[in-house]
Amino acid sequence: MKTPLTLLGLVLLTAASCSHESLTRPAPPPGDSAERGRELARRLIIVDGHIDVPYRLQEKLSPEGEPTEDISQRTAGGDFDYPRAVEGGLDVPFMSIYIPAELQKTAGASKALADSLIDMVEKLARTSPDKFALARSVDEARRNTSEGKVSFAMGIENGSALEDSVANVAHFQKRGVRYITLTHSADNLLGDSSYAEGAHRWNGLSPLGKQVVAEMNRVGIMVDVSHLSDATIRQVLETSQQPVIASHSSCRHFTPGFERNLSDELIRAIAAKGGVVMISFGSGFLLQAAQDHEKRLREEAMAFIQQQGLTRESPEVRTFIENWLREHPFPRARVEDVADHIDHVVKLVGIDHVGLGSDFDGVGPTLPVGLEDVSRYPNLFRVLLERGYGEAELEKLASGNVFRVWRQVEATARP
Incomplete structure (x- = not known):
């Protein structure tokens, strides 16, 4: 979610404690849940639906246009680098190709930035081939993991990157993009944003947005409904022939009135379509x-x-x-707050429709205590084990659910 400099984005979101709601589950098996959490994080494939590394690097380029941080090594700043990913068991981070909403005012600027950030991700993989590799399919992601590499999947955050051309959907599919978040912090040519101020532009999807959703189905790109207004999400679900994801959203149940999070109604609708809600870690998403x-x-x-x-x-x-x-x-929030949101989705629609979408490197210093960076996924697994989640359930949460949607969208693509 890179924080935009708008009235709604002037601030870094903050956190405090809240009530905890969890499912009634059997007691966990005896043993050290912390060690078990670390072991499962190492062994299971972990997919994170949204990490803002590319724009983090873009903001700190050298005069020669090169990143000034080397994420193949441990970095002093940021939430992601290779050593910490290995420590945390992160296998498949979706690199966010974030496009600021203000670029919509300049023709061609959004697509140009998207292509530039994709170039950056490709170069990161190319220059550290022993550590990173691109993942353009579920099979590639699994193969990279078996070879001990961290996979860079890519998702565009803000469909303004398409400019006004449906043809650009196929362009970005060929470049390796596997989901597109249709809007960001403002209404755009495709539809309305949950963050837009004042009257919405379209009252849902625009005519172009409906064409784009159909084209995404055709070429095999997942539709991401994070950042969309409620009406836009409903119309996406009516338009799409395939399941959708919410790459980094949490539950409005805990933050009433915060449209950026998903209502119970929308969580049920996404699940009914076969989709996945990937829980964001920012404290502002977790706590009223x-x-x-x-x-x-x-x-x-x-x-x-x-x-x-x-x-x-x-x-x-x-x-x-x-x-x-x-x-x-x-x-700040705690690991338990993230677990509460996972519990809530599971209570509403079952374990098959929840995943992880941290927003690391996108929410500033608002990450929960115990989930400060990508090395800390084992802490979340520990809490979930203590709440009675088993290995099969954690496998679905970590990667199985989003892989199911990704594979279905791949399999039904038409040339």
């Missing part, structure tokens, strides 16, 4: 207290903008926000 904190900051930032005669893009606004956050530190 984080939403309340963000609202307060947003109100104070807007008052500052008006008092000083600034625009939202003014550097003084970013400084104000940074200072405010230092003075009002947020209590």
Whole structure:
């Protein structure tokens, strides 16, 4: 979700504690759940539906246009690198090809950035072939894992990358993109965003958006409904002939009124279509207290903008926000909060329709205590084991469910 510099995106979301809801499950087997969690994370294939590494690197390019961080080695910053991925058991991170909404104002800019970020991912794999490899299919992902490599799958975050051309769907499929998030932080040519301010542009999918969904079905790209408005999601489900994913969304049950998360109704509808809800780790997605904190900051930032005669893009606004956050530190979510959201999806629709979509490198310092980076998936497995989840269930959560959707979309593609 790279945080956009808009009224809704001026802030880094914050976290606090909340009530915990879990399923009634049998007691876990005796033994060390922490060690068992580490062992399962090493052995099971873990797919993460959304990691913002490419844009993280894009923001720190050298004057020569090269990344200044080497993610094949342990890095001082960020949430992802190869050593930490190995520690955490992460096998298939979907690299987010994030396209800022403001680029929609400049013809050609969104597609150009998407192609550039794809070039970057390809180069990362090419320059460290002993550690990374591209995954353009489920079979490639499995083969890479068997060879001890971390697979880079790719998903475009913001269908504005297609510009106004349905033909660009096939272009990006050939480039290795395997899902497209139709919108991001603003309505675009394809449909309405959950973050859009004021009246929506389309009241759902646009005519072009419906054509794009059909073309994604045809060429074998998964449709991602994260970031979409409720009406847009409903119309995607009506239009798509294939299951869809929500690559990085959590449950609105815990954050009433936060449309970026999914309502129980929409979770059921996605599951009825055969799809998967991949739970995001950002504290603002997990806890109502984080939403309340963000609202307060947003109100104070807007008052500052008006008092000083600034625009939202003014550097003084970013400084104000940074200072405010230092003075009002947020209590972060916990691993148990992520487990609560997983429990909630399982309670609603069963284990076959939930996955992991952390948003690492996309939500700043709002990650839960115990899930600070990609080395920490074993902590989540530990908590789920303690709640009575078995190995077969964790395998579905970790990769089996999203692989099922990915493989079905592959298998039904038509040239």
